Amino acid sequence: MSDPREIALVVNDVRHARVVESRVNLADFLRHELGLFGTHVGCEHGVCGACTVLVDGASVRSCLMLAVQAGGKNVETIEGVAAADGASHPVQAALAKHHGLQCGYCTPGVVMTLIELGRENIGKPLGEAEIRHALSGNLCRCTGYQGIVDAGLDVFGAPADKGSET
Amino acid sequence: MAGGTAGTLIGARTPRVEDARLLRGGGRFLDDIVVPGALEAVFFRSPVAHGLIRKIDVAAARALPDVRAVLTYDDLRPLLTSDRISLALPAAGIRFNVDPFVLARKEVCYAGEPIALIVATSRRVAEDAAGLIEIDIEPLPAVGDPVAGLDPGSPKARLDCPDNFVAKTGVDYGDIDHAFAAAAHVLRERFRLGKGGGFSIEPRGVVARYDPLEDRLTVWDSTQMPHRARAVLATCLGLSEQQTRVVAPDVGGGFGPKAVFHPEELAIPAAAMLLKQPVKWVEDRFESFTATVAERDQDWDMEAAFDAEGRLLGIRGRLCYDHGASTPYGIALPFNASTNMIGPYILPAFRVSIELCLTNKTPAAPTRGAGRPQGAYVMERLLDAMARKLGVPRDEIRRRNLIPADRMPYPIPVKQRDGSLMTYDSGDYPECQRRALAAAGWRDFPARQAAALREGRHIGLGLCNYVEGTGRGPFESASVRVNPSGQIVVTTGATAQGQGVHTMLAQIVGGELGVAPETILVQSGDTQTSPLGLGAFASRQAVTAGNAAKAAAVLVARKAKAAAAHLLEASPDDLELVDGAVRVRGVPGHRKTLTEIARSLAGAAGFSLPGGMAPGLAAASDFLTAGLTYTNGTHLAEVEVDHETGAVKILRYVVVHDCGTMINPMMVEGQIAGGVVHGIGMTLFEWMRYDEMAQPLTATFVDYLLPTSDVAPRIEIHHMESPTPLNPLGVKGAAESGVIGAPATIVSAIEDALAPFNVVIRDLPLTPAKLRALVRAGTKR
Ligand code: FES
Ligand code: FES
Numbered sequence: 001m002s003d004p005r006e007i008a009l010v011v012n013d014v015r016h017a018r019v020v021e022s023r024v025n026l027a028d029f030l031r032h033e034l035g036l037f038g039t040h041v042g043c044e045h046g047v048c049g050a051c052t053v054l055v056d057g058a059s060v061r062s063c064l065m066l067a068v069q070a071g072g073k074n075v076e077t078i079e080g081v082a083a084a085d086g087a088s089h090p091v092q093a094a095l096a097k098h099h100g101l102q103c104g105y106c107t108p109g110v111v112m113t114l115i116e117l118g119r120e121n122i123g124k125p126l127g128e129a130e131i132r133h134a135l136s137g138n139l140c141r142c143t144g145y146q147g148i149v150d151a152g153l154d155v156f157g158a159p160a161d162k163g164s165e166t
Numbered sequence: 167m168a169g170g171t172a173g174t175l176i177g178a179r180t181p182r183v184e185d186a187r188l189l190r191g192g193g194r195f196l197d198d199i200v201v202p203g204a205l206e207a208v209f210f211r212s213p214v215a216h217g218l219i220r221k222i223d224v225a226a227a228r229a230l231p232d233v234r235a236v237l238t239y240d241d242l243r244p245l246l247t248s249d250r251i252s253l254a255l256p257a258a259g260i261r262f263n264v265d266p267f268v269l270a271r272k273e274v275c276y277a278g279e280p281i282a283l284i285v286a287t288s289r290r291v292a293e294d295a296a297g298l299i300e301i302d303i304e305p306l307p308a309v310g311d312p313v314a315g316l317d318p319g320s321p322k323a324r325l326d327c328p329d330n331f332v333a334k335t336g337v338d339y340g341d342i343d344h345a346f347a348a349a350a351h352v353l354r355e356r357f358r359l360g361k362g363g364g365f366s367i368e369p370r371g372v373v374a375r376y377d378p379l380e381d382r383l384t385v386w387d388s389t390q391m392p393h394r395a396r397a398v399l400a401t402c403l404g405l406s407e408q409q410t411r412v413v414a415p416d417v418g419g420g421f422g423p424k425a426v427f428h429p430e431e432l433a434i435p436a437a438a439m440l441l442k443q444p445v446k447w448v449e450d451r452f453e454s455f456t457a458t459v460a461e462r463d464q465d466w467d468m469e470a471a472f473d474a475e476g477r478l479l480g481i482r483g484r485l486c487y488d489h490g491a492s493t494p495y496g497i498a499l500p501f502n503a504s505t506n507m508i509g510p511y512i513l514p515a516f517r518v519s520i521e522l523c524l525t526n527k528t529p530a531a532p533t534r535g536a537g538r539p540q541g542a543y544v545m546e547r548l549l550d551a552m553a554r555k556l557g558v559p560r561d562e563i564r565r566r567n568l569i570p571a572d573r574m575p576y577p578i579p580v581k582q583r584d585g586s587l588m589t590y591d592s593g594d595y596p597e598c599q600r601r602a603l604a605a606a607g608w609r610d611f612p613a614r615q616a617a618a619l620r621e622g623r624h625i626g627l628g629l630c631n632y633v634e635g636t637g638r639g640p641f642e643s644a645s646v647r648v649n650p651s652g653q654i655v656v657t658t659g660a661t662a663q664g665q666g667v668h669t670m671l672a673q674i675v676g677g678e679l680g681v682a683p684e685t686i687l688v689q690s691g692d693t694q695t696s697p698l699g700l701g702a703f704a705s706r707q708a709v710t711a712g713n714a715a716k717a718a719a720v721l722v723a724r725k726a727k728a729a730a731a732h733l734l735e736a737s738p739d740d741l742e743l744v745d746g747a748v749r750v751r752g753v754p755g756h757r758k759t760l761t762e763i764a765r766s767l768a769g770a771a772g773f774s775l776p777g778g779m780a781p782g783l784a785a786a787s788d789f790l791t792a793g794l795t796y797t798n799g800t801h802l803a804e805v806e807v808d809h810e811t812g813a814v815k816i817l818r819y820v821v822v823h824d825c826g827t828m829i830n831p832m833m834v835e836g837q838i839a840g841g842v843v844h845g846i847g848m849t850l851f852e853w854m855r856y857d858e859m860a861q862p863l864t865a866t867f868v869d870y871l872l873p874t875s876d877v878a879p880r881i882e883i884h885h886m887e888s889p890t891p892l893n894p895l896g897v898k899g900a901a902e903s904g905v906i907g908a909p910a911t912i913v914s915a916i917e918d919a920l921a922p923f924n925v926v927i928r929d930l931p932l933t934p935a936k937l938r939a940l941v942r943a944g945t946k947r
Contacts, residue, residue, distance in 0.1 A: 023290065037198035038191015040418070042367040043451040047867035050367055078191035088189065096185040099836045103664025104188030105195065105368040105418025128880075135875040139867065141367050141419050142664045143836060144843035144904075145875040 007071035011036065012080025020067045026060070027051040029067035030077060038078035038108045042139065049138035052109035053077050059116045078108035081115065091115055094151035102142035110138050110148055118156055125158035175677030176895065179832040182669040183684050184662075193416040196371035196388040197448045204373065204444035205234055207434060208292035210282040210299050211457065212274035215310075215526035215860035216323065217303040219272055224282060227295040232287040235441055236295065239269040242283075242436045247404045251432055255496030259335035262327055264492040264524065268402075268432050274303065275324050275491035276528050277861055278456025283433050285445055310860040312488035312523035313465050323491060323524040332489055333497045333522040337504050339579035340515025345480025349471035353551055356467045358929040359540045362852035363460035364533040365872060366663070368418020369449035370428065370458060374435035378442060384411045385435050388418070390425040390661055391701035396693045398427050399435060407693075414691030420663035421844070422533040425703045426459045426495045455865040459495070459531035460854060462488035464503060464540050468518075470548045476556050476563045480515035481507075481548070488530060489522045495531040497522055498583065503537030505580050505588060506906070507545045510595035510631045510798055511567040513578075526860040534844055535905040536704070542632040546910035547928065550917065560914065561603055564631060568595045575891075582794065584640065590633060590796045592888040593824050599631055602800035602822040605884055611804075618806075619922070625806045625817065626919025630910035633798045636825075636899025637709025637892075639791030643698050644714035646675055646722045647784035650768040652761030654679065654686045656718075659699015660711035661691040665901055666833040667707055671715045673830055674895070678719035679726075679760065681746040698788070705797070705899025708829060713893045714789035721785035729767055729783070730758045732776040795890040797825040797898040801842070801907035803879075805915040809923060809941050812934030814850055814916060816879040823903065824886040827896035831885065834900045839881045841904020847873040849909040853931045920944070 008017040011034060018033055027044075030036045030053070042048035044063045051062040054076040081089045091114045094100070101107045117126070117134045131152035132145070140148065187193060224236040235241075243249070250265035270281045282299060286292035307321035314320055315330040323330050346352060373386040383405060389395050392412040400410045417424065430447060438445040449458070468483035487500040504518045553563040569576050571594035580588040603609070611627045618625045643659040656671050667690060672683035689695045700710075723743050730748035731738040734756060741748050749757035764783040766776050775781055804818040821838055828834050851871040855863040864870040881904075889896025913927045916937070924944035929936070 021290070031197070035200075036191070037194070040195070040368070041197070042369070042418075043867050045451065045866055045868070048367055048451075082190055092189040095189060096181060099182070099832050101185060101188055101664075102666065102836055102840065103366070103368065103417065103419045104184065104193050105366070105664075107188055108191050111189070129876075132875045132878075137874075139367055139872050139874065141365055141421065141844070141872065142840045144839035144841070144881060145878045146839040146881055147836060149875060149880075 005068050007068055009070050009073055009075060011075045012077060022068050024067045025063055026065040026067050026070050027062035030062060036077050036079050040105050040108055049109040050106050052112045054112055054116060059113055078111055081111060090155045094154040098147045098150040098154060100143060100147035100151040106138055106140040113138050114152055126156040128153060175673045176829055180669060180673045180683055180830055182666050183672050184666065184668055195368055195416045195418050196386060199373050199386050199415060201373055201375055201444040204446045205285045205287060206289040206292055207283055207285045207437065207445050207447040208289060208296050209280040210284060210296045212270060212277055212279040212281055214303055214305055215277045215308040216306040217274050218306060220302040220304050223300040226298040227284060230295045230298060232291045233284065233295045235285045237283040237437060239267060239271045242268050245436045245439055246402050251398065251402055251429060253427055253494050257496045260333040260497055261331060264327060264332060266429050266492045266494060268429050273325055276526050278528055280429055283437055285437055285441060308526040308860040310525060310856055310858055312463060312486050312525055315523040315525055316521060323526050327524060330524040332493060332524045335497060335501055336519040337580055338517045340480060342480045342482050342515040342517040345515040346471045349479050350474040351555060352469060352471050353555060354469045355548060355551060355928060357544055359464045360853055360931055361461040361848050362854050363458065364421030364423040366419025366421055369451060369454045370424060371448040372431055372434040373446040374438035375444040376439045382409050383435055386413050386415055387431055388424055389414050390420040390663060390703060392661065392691055392693050393659060393699045393701060395427055395431055402432055412693045414661050417663040420702055423459050423531065426531045452865050456528060456862055459529050461533045462490055462527060462530040466544050468544060470552060472552055476552055476558050476566050478511060478513050478567050481513060482517040485518055485520045487522045488525050490525060490527045490529040492529045494529050499532050499537040503541040506538040507541035508578060509542055509545050510569055510633050512569055535902050538634055538906045539845060539848060539909050542630060542906050543910045546630045546914060550914055560629065561608060564599060565596060570596060586793050589793060591890045591892050593796065593798045594888060595631060595798055598798060598822050598824060598886060599800045601884060602802050602820055606802035606820040623806055624809055624919040625804060626915040627802060627804050628911045628914025628918055629800060629802045630907045631800050632906045633796045634903045634906055635794035636705040636797050637791055637795045638704035638706045641788045641790045642700055642710030642714050643696055643788045644711050644718050645786035646718040648760045648764040650765045654681060656686060656688045656715060657695045658690050658711045659696040660707040661701040663702060670708055670712060670829050674712055674715050675719040678723050679746065680744050705901040708897050709795060709893055709899055710789050710791060712829060712897055713895050714787045716895055717787035718785045722783060726760055726763050726783060729763050729776045729779055733758050733766060792892045795892045795898045797900060797903050799823040799903055799907055801911040803911045803915045805912065805919055807916055807919040809920060812937035819879045820882045822884045822886065824888050825900040826898040827887055827889045829897060835883050837900045838883055838904040841902060842881050842908050843873050843878045845905040845908025849912045849930060850932055853933065
């Protein structure tokens with residue numbers, strides 16, 4: 001059951017080599033092995049999206065991926081999102097501006113989902129429906145999604161939509 | 167944000183002081199707490215809804231390497247002062263208190279009830295060990311339905327109770343018999359209303375550390391009510407309050423269930439004391455479905471009597487509530503539901519008998535709204551039925567019954583928990599409805615509806631008016647201290663689960679002291695920093711903690727001026743507090759900062775304090791409530807219904823809302839939007855299902871659906887502000903209001919959309935399958 005394996009991976013531009021039990025999932029590995037507690041666990045069955053991280057640029061539910069599967073890969077988590085000089089990422093700034101978080105438990109997953117959405121649509125303004133669709137795998141019990149969607153529109157929407165009530 | 171002249175921050179959309187940390191992964195939630203040497207725990211739970219434990223064999227589990235202990239009731243009982251966890255909240259009408267056991271003793275009364283506790287070096291090992299426990303349970307008949315459970319012939323949900331009829335209460339005022347005798351019309355309706363769990367995205371969790379050197383227990387607990395948890399722990403473990411510290415760290419949403427003390431919150435500290443090592447337990451999502459309290463079905467059988475014009479004369483009936491397997495949080499919920507049913511309407515006579523039934527389900531306790539959404543739903547359904555019967559438009563039937571603004575304050579002959587009469591303090595309910603109808607385009611809607619119908623689309627518009635009693639007492643605490651370093655610290659017995667409590671308090675205190683809110687440190691949720699407190703429930707903290715913090719800040723400002731008068735040799739009347747400094751009016755350079763004043767009030771050995779004042783620039787205050795203050799609102803929803811698939815799409819959602827003076831409108835809107843979407847879930851998606859053996863059938867987010875961003879509509883929010891006379895800030899609560907109006911509004915809209923099919927909706931939730939069945943049962947006109 002323990003079956004330990006050696007893995008090496010890059011997390012937020014830092015290389016880590018560790019020995020892990022093969023059954024440990026990536027979320028637990030990030031949190032309890034690397035101390036990156038920003039990735040949250042809300043269901044452990046792939047629905048809530050709180051554990052969303054980017055692996056080689058693609059969003060992944062880290063509760064559904066084993067740590068060993070992330071071996072050799074490049075992982076991005078909420079802790080690596082702000083700029084090196086400490087400046088917030090535009091998505092982070094917009095979530096604060098539009099009250100897109102309350103308890104903050106779903107927030108790291110929301111940020112990672114929105115960052116992926118932005119990278120996939122560089123130069124292409126997004127509408128409210130597209131943003132709502134992209135976020136539909138991130139459960140939030142606090143906000144009713146309104147502030148999150150408004151933050152997404154502010155960063156990725158057409159100029160007319162930015163910060164407005166469509 | 168800059169500071170400014172004292173008192174100017176009420177009503178500002180101040181950015182939240184919580185956000186910077188949370189946005190960078192810097193929150194410290196329960197599972198982020200690392201206590202060196204901590205063991206990890208897993209509970210072994212009852213697989214059946216009702217049965218007697220014949221035999222439990224934990225030998226194989228104990229023998230697994232890295233397992234430190236497998237504990238059952240008999241192992242923990244020696245540490246406890248009583249057999250059961252004494253939780254009873256005082257309640258008239260309760261026939262017997264059913265306090266839970268820390269672990270099941272012999273009888274198991276719901277699937278998910280904790281039976282054994284496995285403690286190991288890691289959770290993975292503890293889970294392996296749980297799989298090795300062998301148990302033999304003699305099955306007993308289970309009670310799954312609260313109405314059937316009250317039949318004399320019903321099996322018993324618990325063998326330790328005389329029957330299932332755990333409590334009887336009710337509301338009774340006015341001459342109900344006369345109302346029905348004199349009525350031009352009477353109608354009767356029956357409703358079966360489900361409401362699910364809180365389902366905060368962060369599950370529950372507990373970390374406990376017992377320090378033998380100091381003989382002290384520290385418990386980190388994802389609770390809304392750390393002071394209550396401390397009281398229960400101290401009582402059950404035979405400790406003093408001073409030995410017992412409960413800390414609620416960042417809590418990832420509460421919504422009610424985290425206000426309830428659950429058996430795990432005692433089992434984990436007891437295990438830490440027994441094993442002399444810290445122990446951590448974090449709930450998984452399966453447990454949050456089976457072991458965390460939730461709301462359960464309400465069965466309403468109601469009759470309305472009204473005159474020829476549609477004015478209500480009286481309402482009577484019976485409300486039966488499924489209370490699950492024990493009474494961990496009193497019986498207030500159905501009482502709330504029935505008193506909230508009255509809503510913003512004139513109801514001359516009211517009699518409802520409330521019967522609570524024990525069943526073999528996870529114990530019931532309030533979730534966001536706490537019965538009020540169901541009460542509002544029943545009243546609004548009755549009004550829609552009356553409108554149909556009389557051929558009066560739905561807005562008009564309400565207008566005829568709404569309490570006019572000139573009758574405020576409006577007393578209702580219902581006694582509250584604190585013995586006072588239920589009294590609406592302020593508000594203009596007819597105007598609220600008028601604005602909502604105008605905002606949603608009520609008048610033009612029939613034309614739009616007819617046009618849509620010509621295209622084969624069924625659209626409908628629905629509405630609901632409601633009130634919410636907020637700011638439940640008896641008190642909340644706050645203190646404000648300016649440290650000699652200049653740091654301003656606010657402590658409070660209020661607790662934070664995402665509402666923005668820290669921002670709210672920092673905004674109030676910052677306003678009074680003329681400093682920027684983000685420079686103020688707010689400490690909440692810790693019984694060590696605030697010895698007295700109640701915490702988060704009943705939309706109360708802006709009212710109670712907000713006014714306590716204001717009073718404390720006013721005292722600090724006054725003391726700062728008095729001290730500065732000595733230091734500046736000026737008259738206190740000539741001084742003003744601006745930008746964190748006291749200065750002489752008209753001579754801005756002649757000033758003392760709060761830091762300088764705090765330093766001189768900190769004292770120095772042998773020197774006297776300015777003006778012989780008491781030391782320290784600090785004050786504490788407890789705000790005592792003078793009764794509930796009533797928030798109100800009107801919701802309108804426009805929906806499109808596919809009568810073939812039963813799919814409902816919410817096209818538009820309008821809220822006109824009045825919670826008195828708003829401290830931070832941005833946060834009020836966040837509460838409303840979150841509440842509305844919770845109410846949408848309750849109406850259309852969230853359905854906790856059980857089989858006839860009371861076995862839960864929905865225990866994942868795949869089976870039990872929370873509303874997602876693609877089904878949630880945009881919520882358009884308009885404010886009215888009728889300040890309450892009941893507190894100095896004029897504020898009312900806003901945290902549950904959104905959920906109250908949503909079910910009635912959406913169902914009224916769906917009925918309107920499906921009027922061609924004569925669809926009448928009674929039960930909740932309304933899934934597509936149920937809606938299709940109603941369409942089939944209706945007849946196309
Ligand atoms: S914890 Fe991974 S999706 Fe919920
Ligand atoms: S902010 Fe609390 S779950 Fe999203």
